[in-house]
Amino acid sequence: MDASDKSQQKDAFKKEFIKKIEEVSGNCLADASVLKQYQALAELVMEKISAEWAQTNMQYNKQPTKQVYFFSIEFLIGRLLNSYINNLSLEEIVTESLDELGLDYEAILAQESDPGLGNGGLGRLMACYLDSSAAMKMPAHGNGIRYKYGLFEQRIINAEQIEVADNWLKNGYPFEIRKPDKSVIVKYYGHVHAENINGNLTFVHEDYEPIMAVPYDIPIMGYHNKTVNSLRLWSAEPIDGFDLPTFNQGQFLYAVRQKSEAEAISQILYPNDSGFDGKLLRLKQEYFFVCAGLKRIVSHYKRNNSNSVDGFGEKICIHINDTHPAMCGPELMRIFMDEEGLGWNDAWKMTVASLSFTNHTVMPEALEKWSVDMMSKLLPRIYMIIEEINRRFIEELDLNYPNDPDRNHSLSIIKDGQVHMANLSIVTSHSINGVASLHSKILREETFHGFYQVFPERFNSVTNGVSPRRFLMYNNPKLKNLLNESIGNEWETNLFQLKRLLNFINDPVFYEKYNAIKLSNKSQLADYISRRIGLHVDPTSIFDIQVKRIHEYKRQLLNALHILYLYNRLKENPNLEMAPRTFIFAGKAAPGYYYAKDVIKLINAIAELVNGDNTVNTKIKVAFLANFNVSLAEKIYPAANISEQISTAGKEASGTSNMKFMMNGAVTLGTMDGANIEIAEAVGPTNIVTFGLTSEEVSNYNKYGGYRSVDIFEQDPRIQQVLHQLVDGTFGFGLNFQSIYDSLLLYNDPYFVLKDFNAYTDAQNRVDHLYRNEQIWTKMSITNIAQSGMFSSDRSISDYQREIWTVK
Ligand SMILES: *Cc1c(COP(=O)(O)O)cnc(C)c1O
Numbered sequence: 001m002d003a004s005d006k007s008q009q010k011d012a013f014k015k016e017f018i019k020k021i022e023e024v025s026g027n028c029l030a031d032a033s034v035l036k037q038y039q040a041l042a043e044l045v046m047e048k049i050s051a052e053w054a055q056t057n058m059q060y061n062k063q064p065t066k067q068v069y070f071f072s073i074e075f076l077i078g079r080l081l082n083s084y085i086n087n088l089s090l091e092e093i094v095t096e097s098l099d100e101l102g103l104d105y106e107a108i109l110a111q112e113s114d115p116g117l118g119n120g121g122l123g124r125l126m127a128c129y130l131d132s133s134a135a136m137k138m139p140a141h142g143n144g145i146r147y148k149y150g151l152f153e154q155r156i157i158n159a160e161q162i163e164v165a166d167n168w169l170k171n172g173y174p175f176e177i178r179k180p181d182k183s184v185i186v187k188y189y190g191h192v193h194a195e196n197i198n199g200n201l202t203f204v205h206e207d208y209e210p211i212m213a214v215p216y217d218i219p220i221m222g223y224h225n226k227t228v229n230s231l232r233l234w235s236a237e238p239i240d241g242f243d244l245p246t247f248n249q250g251q252f253l254y255a256v257r258q259k260s261e262a263e264a265i266s267q268i269l270y271p272n273d274s275g276f277d278g279k280l281l282r283l284k285q286e287y288f289f290v291c292a293g294l295k296r297i298v299s300h301y302k303r304n305n306s307n308s309v310d311g312f313g314e315k316i317c318i319h320i321n322d323t324h325p326a327m328c329g330p331e332l333m334r335i336f337m338d339e340e341g342l343g344w345n346d347a348w349k350m351t352v353a354s355l356s357f358t359n360h361t362v363m364p365e366a367l368e369k370w371s372v373d374m375m376s377k378l379l380p381r382i383y384m385i386i387e388e389i390n391r392r393f394i395e396e397l398d399l400n401y402p403n404d405p406d407r408n409h410s411l412s413i414i415k416d417g418q419v420h421m422a423n424l425s426i427v428t429s430h431s432i433n434g435v436a437s438l439h440s441k442i443l444r445e446e447t448f449h450g451f452y453q454v455f456p457e458r459f460n461s462v463t464n465g466v467s468p469r470r471f472l473m474y475n476n477p478k479l480k481n482l483l484n485e486s487i488g489n490e491w492e493t494n495l496f497q498l499k500r501l502l503n504f505i506n507d508p509v510f511y512e513k514y515n516a517i518k519l520s521n522k523s524q525l526a527d528y529i530s531r532r533i534g535l536h537v538d539p540t541s542i543f544d545i546q547v548k549r550i551h552e553y554k555r556q557l558l559n560a561l562h563i564l565y566l567y568n569r570l571k572e573n574p575n576l577e578m579a580p581r582t583f584i585f586a587g588k589a590a591p592g593y594y595y596a597k598d599v600i601k602l603i604n605a606i607a608e609l610v611n612g613d614n615t616v617n618t619k620i621k622v623a624f625l626a627n628f629n630v631s632l633a634e635k636i637y638p639a640a641n642i643s644e645q646i647s648t649a650g651k652e653a654s655g656t657s658n659m660k661f662m663m664n665g666a667v668t669l670g671t672m673d674g675a676n677i678e679i680a681e682a683v684g685p686t687n688i689v690t691f692g693l694t695s696e697e698v699s700n701y702n703k704y705g706g707y708r709s710v711d712i713f714e715q716d717p718r719i720q721q722v723l724h725q726l727v728d729g730t731f732g733f734g735l736n737f738q739s740i741y742d743s744l745l746l747y748n749d750p751y752f753v754l755k756d757f758n759a760y761t762d763a764q765n766r767v768d769h770l771y772r773n774e775q776i777w778t779k780m781s782i783t784n785i786a787q788s789g790m791f792s793s794d795r796s797i798s799d800y801q802r803e804i805w806t807v808k
Helices: 003-025 034-062 081-087 091-100 105-109 121-135 249-264 280-303 328-339 344-354 372-378 380-400 405-411 421-428 437-447 449-454 468-473 477-487 495-504 508-533 556-572 594-611 630-639 657-663 676-683 695-704 709-715 717-727 738-745 753-772 774-786 793-804
Strands: 067-071 140-145 153-157 160-164 184-188 191-197 200-206 209-221 228-237 316-321 355-358 369-371 418-420 431-434 459-461 542-547 581-586 620-625 642-645 667-670
Touching: 003 034, 003 091, 034 081, 034 105, 034 209, 034 228, 067 121, 067 280, 081 091, 081 209, 081 468, 091 105, 121 140, 121 209, 121 228, 121 316, 121 468, 121 793, 140 280, 160 594, 184 280, 191 380, 200 328, 200 380, 209 280, 228 249, 228 280, 280 316, 280 328, 280 372, 316 328, 316 344, 316 793, 328 344, 328 355, 328 380, 328 421, 344 355, 355 421, 369 372, 372 380, 372 418, 380 405, 380 421, 405 449, 418 421, 431 437, 431 793, 437 449, 437 459, 437 676, 437 695, 468 477, 468 630, 468 657, 477 495, 477 508, 495 774, 495 793, 508 620, 508 630, 508 774, 542 630, 542 753, 556 581, 556 594, 556 620, 556 717, 556 753, 581 630, 594 620, 594 738, 630 657, 642 657, 657 667, 657 676, 657 774, 667 676, 667 753, 667 774, 676 774, 709 717, 709 738, 709 753, 717 738, 717 753, 753 774
Parallel strands: 067 140, 067 316, 140 228, 316 355, 355 431, 431 459, 542 581, 542 642, 581 620, 642 667
Antiparallel strands: 153 160, 184 209, 191 200, 209 228, 369 418
């Protein structure tokens, strides 16, 4: 665009913006608050998106190609305004115009609430997949729940996590469109009886409790390509008839109760990451968005298909993200049979052809198992269908593997009074995939080995990926510019092109520019840390970062114990030769997960001890940043030198922060777990620091025993000292970490923290030596960026297209 064009566009934009400010605030620009500036900008951008959104929808209707629908109980989308502006190619016009009007673009962006509609990796993955689908012009949409309260806001008070409700909608949300005309009734409880209607056996559901599901659509915009897909989030409301009639008091109170019981369904996101707690309300949530989402998808399909569901299985992919939407199988069967009049076999073929399933964890405590009692009461018709699916499945097993009751029992969907949702998902889907190659192997060989024997062709693997728009281009603009000036901009639409960076792998001029950017990103994070927690950290120190949900298997404890050990070493020898280090943590613990909360408390206690001690705090500092969410994550990755990915091998299905760090030039310090293994293959052994037990070793200890944490404790005086400090008052009066001490010794250290301690300290020493050689370190860092192409979620989506959805 030439200069006069641009200045015309800016003038036009400024006019529109000033007018919008007046509309949304009733004030002129000079008197409008930053919130109003944000609202005006958001509305303007929404108007620009709407035209392209309508156009995309029309195209999809005119030439119905294969459509994908992601069903997920979480979508952790992060802030959208800046992404929309960039995807529309408006970033220069908008930022320069606002600047000329004397406004602060960053401050305006900071007004947007971060929709916390997910806990962590699983929900964020869906957001990256929507982003990539749109970037690739793939018709793929999301279906989930519009939680009124997202994941709690975390504050740290006296070293402890305090939870505060996340009222993310309090100022309204400008990027959603409520569509009450597309509402759906969801039926709970009641009775089902079979009736003979016109010679057909028909199932009638009576005395049910109806809830209204109202959709809100959010546009999902592609990168510079005019494609706008949809994320549909369902909100629960009482159906109109219940709406607060003002008759006598008894009716009024009844109506109020009905209203709040209805609204409870989409009131709050369950804050457990990889944990199952079997609550009735959660089961209601799961059926809620499955039922409402499928109803709309089927009726939309019929509208474009001469009012028939013929061919649904070939044209519509229902992709279920973990087992929370597993009732998609039986619900589709119900729709096809009870509403569309198909027989079992036809309905079954279409259902299996349509459904595919991604598993996210192998940890037994996360596998969903609903009590038969609860499910059959809440969802009588769905339960009947699951029983019939299971009966036919076991009958087939009996045919193929006669006299094998153990197999039947192990694969049964219903057993011991519970409905096993993973088994249901596998039986009703044509594909099940893990999220990294090790994880998929564990699914085949251990977790679902029995199913693998029966359905080997159903097992696939797609390694997770992350959006390079959100986690490289938009959050690290300086690096983006350096990449563009060095290797051109093809990498923006094909991340494998980052390999061209290898041409600069020994170029001192490039090193200098690159290191200046890393330092500047670190300074920005240092400023943030100082503003938020009043801690001054040295931007030239190593930024060693572990940010993710707090969970025993992720082993923040191993990191914390190593810091305590380093503190002890420095107390003994304050002149210890080492590069100064800043350890940075962030992450939330589930409110009821007391052990994880103790780990947060320990990290903060260590931070207080270390940061306040002048003999060590020029060498090490520790920062715990409260309220980890997508917005904070975006600030952190570009500033990292070290990416801590230290889960017990075999436990982290993939990880995705490992990929985001890598794209931003951090070097992984990790176990051979999840996608770390593929990162190691991509960069080669000299550009990653790995340590610790392998997943096979862990699995063997778990199966055959042979690990005694007490033996390690007795042999290693460093560990003795550190563990004693947990309980001897080191952290001040009343701060005692007995629960952690007991888990490590009394309960034999189930996550192998002590077992891997020595290997981890060795690895940390290697990191120190590598970092102190600037040339080596810079080369490692750049190699990581250059080889991060395969961890783009664009690559994941094309794998899904090819292997699982079979679209061209
Ligand atoms: C990427 C991301 C995660 C996942 O991190 P892992 O280290 O893979 O567990 C969790 N939360 C947020 C906000 C993220 O952006």
